[in-house]
Amino acid sequence: MTAQDRSEPIPLIEAGAVETMGMDASASIAISNVTVVYGAGGAEPVTALKDIDLRMKDGEFVSLIGPSGCGKTTLLKVVADLMRPTSGEVTIGGTSSAELRKAGRLGLVFQQASLMPWLTVRRNIGLLRSLVAGHGGKVSATSTPVEQLLDVVGLAGFGDKLPHQLSGGMQQRAALARALALDPAVLLMDEPFAALDEITRDRMAFELMRVWQQYRKTVLFVTHSLGEAVLLSDRVVLMSPRPGRIHRIYDIGLPRPRTPETRLTEGFSKLVLELNRALYEVMH
């Protein structure tokens, strides 16, 4: 359940092992040679991503950081199958991300909570699950009931509220619960706390870690906060802009579970400092 068994290397799932992927399981992510060119064939094609190669282990927490314009969000969209790469491919647990999206097994959380303003929090959380069931997808038998999810994300008692009655942080909790309700193979998060104030943001980071410890989903997390990246991640991927590519990957060896005290340790400060320096280099 905790840091000890997580520290062992987990073998990548082979391409043939799709069937064995249990409904409750999370999955590894393999990003192979992904290149994205905007306006390809046009007068001025812009290469947003070039030859991105990244393997994520099952249950691993990986953050993408880098200056704006380095293609972090584009990469996340490619993994989420919201955008087709010009070349290269993404597989999740051996399956293409397109297939997983159709099966409703991709959990997405964006910067905006994007809750339906006319649905109660409870129905918002159940929405995607019912959509998947409605278009013939299979809803995982082991997926957590909505009531329990409300509890997990700390929204017990708020199920009947409408989104506009919640604070920004609570709205993001609901968005996280909505993603978890799908029993997703992976969680893809695009600056989920960027719109929140500093204090709420901090609390949400620890909440996310607690939930992650509980569900142990593979998480790809885009952020522009170095501290957040170091605190949360197993690995931090630093990207460089124009064209977007992976500059360096940092292993964050800090012991889990991580607490507010983790940030006071020397190891933490060193890593943040190192990342800061590297980020500065990348930008100049």
Next chain:
Amino acid sequence: MTAVHSTDDPLAAARRPARGVSVYAFVDRFGPWLLTAFLIGFWEFAVRFFEVPTYLLPTPSQIVLLMYKEWPLIQMHGTATITSTIAGYVCAVFFALLVSAIMIRFSLVERCLMPIFVALQSVPKIAIAPLILVWVGAGFHSKLLVVTAIAFFPIVINTMTGFKEVDRGLRDVFTSVAATERQIFFQLRLPYAMPYIFAGLRIATTLAVLGAIVAEYLAASNGLGYLVLSGSFNFNTARSFAAILALAIIGTSFFGLMSLIESRLSWKRQASSDQTTEG
């Protein structure tokens, strides 16, 4: 002595604004009613005092008395107007929603039709009412058609605005689980557009009543519009006024009914910070 004086003064000062506030609150609350009552009273008084002939301007009391005496007549014509207004309105709502749904599903249809609708929106459609009468002939059908034609456009324009303005983020949420077109329409676009649709529906209520009256002015043997017209032709001005009063009541009730339905069916756009403290 001075001590007594100084405690007395602020008390008196405090009492005076208190009375001012209560009068202010009373006027603030009932002002429109008081003013209306005053104007009606003034009308009654002025007509009697200056001995204005009844065929020019009847007194309010004469109008009310006539409404009471001729109630079956007003009721009969009122029913005719209400029937054609509601029938035409329902037709307009049905076709407007249907056409909007088709346009949002097939963008080519939208690109062909929408510019025409937008252009027609600014044309006073009431002007074509005589032509409709020429084509369809006098009677219920022409009335229905005039009402439908005039109420159709604001509903289409508003509905399409709502359908098209669906928040990008909300759409991404639906796309992230590969939701079908059908799901996106019924569970995203339609509920999202509700406040817009109802804005159109409310405007359309007023226009529907207007359409019915104009059709009745032009060629009809019944309806409140006809009653207004016949009253003025026969110098029975009190009857015209009674019909106008009935029309006002119908229009207001119709509008109020739509607002009531809206509060049951639709959600309201709200600033996210508005009610956070309440929750």
